[in-house]
Amino acid sequence: MDRDPIVAGRFYDGQPGRLHAEVDGFLARAEGRQEDRTLLAMVPHAGYVFSGEVCGKTLGKARLASTVLLLGPNHTGRGERFSLWPDGVWNIPGGALPVNAGLAEALLEADPAIKADTSAHMSEHSIEVVLPFLHRLNPETTIVPICISAPTLESLERVGEAIGRVLKDFGSPVSIVVSSDMSHYISSADARKMDGMALEPIMILNPAGLYDAVRSRHISMCGVLPVTTGLYAAKILGATHAELVAYANSGEVSGDFEQVVGYAGVLVG
Numbered sequence: 001m002d003r004d005p006i007v008a009g010r011f012y013d014g015q016p017g018r019l020h021a022e023v024d025g026f027l028a029r030a031e032g033r034q035e036d037r038t039l040l041a042m043v044p045h046a047g048y049v050f051s052g053e054v055c056g057k058t059l060g061k062a063r064l065a066s067t068v069l070l071l072g073p074n075h076t077g078r079g080e081r082f083s084l085w086p087d088g089v090w091n092i093p094g095g096a097l098p099v100n101a102g103l104a105e106a107l108l109e110a111d112p113a114i115k116a117d118t119s120a121h122m123s124e125h126s127i128e129v130v131l132p133f134l135h136r137l138n139p140e141t142t143i144v145p146i147c148i149s150a151p152t153l154e155s156l157e158r159v160g161e162a163i164g165r166v167l168k169d170f171g172s173p174v175s176i177v178v179s180s181d182m183s184h185y186i187s188s189a190d191a192r193k194m195d196g197m198a199l200e201p202i203m204i205l206n207p208a209g210l211y212d213a214v215r216s217r218h219i220s221m222c223g224v225l226p227v228t229t230g231l232y233a234a235k236i237l238g239a240t241h242a243e244l245v246a247y248a249n250s251g252e253v254s255g256d257f258e259q260v261v262g263y264a265g266v267l268v269g
Contacts, residue, residue: 001118002088002096007125011047012132016094022048023136026056036269038062040176040234042202042227043133044263045072045126050253051181051263054246058265059133061245065173067100067142068134069107069163069233071226072126072179074149079120081150082159084108086116090128090143095135100142103170107144110162113155120147126179126223134177148226153211160207160229164236178230180223182262188251191262194219195247202266203242207231234268242268 008014013022026048041062044051074083086104089096107114121127127145134141150156167174182198183191198219201209207228214224221227231239246265251257 003090005092008093011129014093019093023132026052027060030057030060033061034063038064038175038267039237039239040230040268042178042266044181045129045179050250054248054263054265057246062267065175067174069174069176070127070143070145071230072147073223074120074147076123080115080117082114083117083120083147084114085121085145092131097141097143100144104144106166110166111159113159130179156228157232160232161236164233176230178226180227182221182264184220184261185259188249188257188260191249191260195262205239239268
């Protein structure tokens with residue numbers, strides 16, 4: 001089954017030529033490139049006018065494999081706890097990224113909580129907005145999208161480690177890209193403080209610490225579940241370090257610093 005874009009023309013330009021130029025401009029702002037393969041990248045998923053620069057700086061610096069596992073939050077509440085899109089292509093303006101059916105099948109066999117389900121993805125934007133960046137970096141990229149809403153740390157750990165084992169044993173390299181914004185609709189000063197509390201355990205590759213910090217301190221980081229899952233997988237893959245590539249908030253564009261959304265770009269290797 002193929003998926004057509006739902007936020008083209010709203011979150012990003014729907015005209016291919018303008019979209020390519022915009023994405024290329026964001027990617028060009030990256031400072032250098034990682035020497036080793038990126039195991040995991042965390043990037044935001046807001047409208048490009050707000051978060052495109054953070055996403056471009058981060059993915060432009062990454063060294064992604066040609067197969068990418070995409071983990072995103074479930075804003076709609078539809079579908080399974082771990083909803084995997086199993087086949088077809090994801091269309092974007094001016095291109096498409098095919099689902100890697102072999103990797104999808106291996107992941108579906110890795111844990112019974114991972115289920116083939118398209119309903120969670122049909123109205124969900126968090127993975128879609130990352131795809132134009134991946135396509136411009138490498139139009140031959142294949143993907144496996146998983147939308148995550150499982151609420152317990154135990155399930156995130158179990159599934160994350162199962163994903164890590166699949167990627168470790170897969171016949172070709174796979175990178176993980178996780179989609180998450182940070183704090184929502186608080187002041188810029190509070191967002192920086194709260195986001196720092198969430199980023200601290202990410203920087204030391206502590207998924208349980210991230211989950212606990214966000215829950216106990218009521219940090220409105222929408223992608224805490226996929227980021228927690230991704231960190232467990234990255235640790236199985238041998239991750240040793242993380243780098244905060246970029247941080248910004250929506251007030252820097254809107255001029256409203258009392259009600260901002262935070263954006264962070266992180267690379268794990």
